[in-house]
Amino acid sequence: MRTRPSWTLPTAVAAAALAAVAVLPALPAWAVVEPGAVSPAAPATDQPSYLVTVHEGLDPAAVAHAYGIRPTHVFHKVANGFAARLSPEQVEALRATPVVVSVEEDGPVVGVPA
16 A cells, blocks of 8 residues: 655644744844855954854754854754854844844853763
């Protein structure tokens, strides 16, 4: 007997992704970059690195892209988020959006037994 795969789950996932993108705010002025241009507000390499966690079901790379951020790493397994060097303005903008769970400065973990 041949069974047809259900399209209900992929359709539901696609609908949830579209709904999640709909809640992303308009890009802040510093994040709008013309194609091929370098953003004047792009953080320098001397900016601190941050770990940004987004809500489950959202694509962390898409959230970073929506804010004009180029992540240094994207996480999907242990945490749903990305690491990036951020300016203070970018940190404030990410902390103010409802799709972001947390924004923490990257650093050594203390208090964990070796």
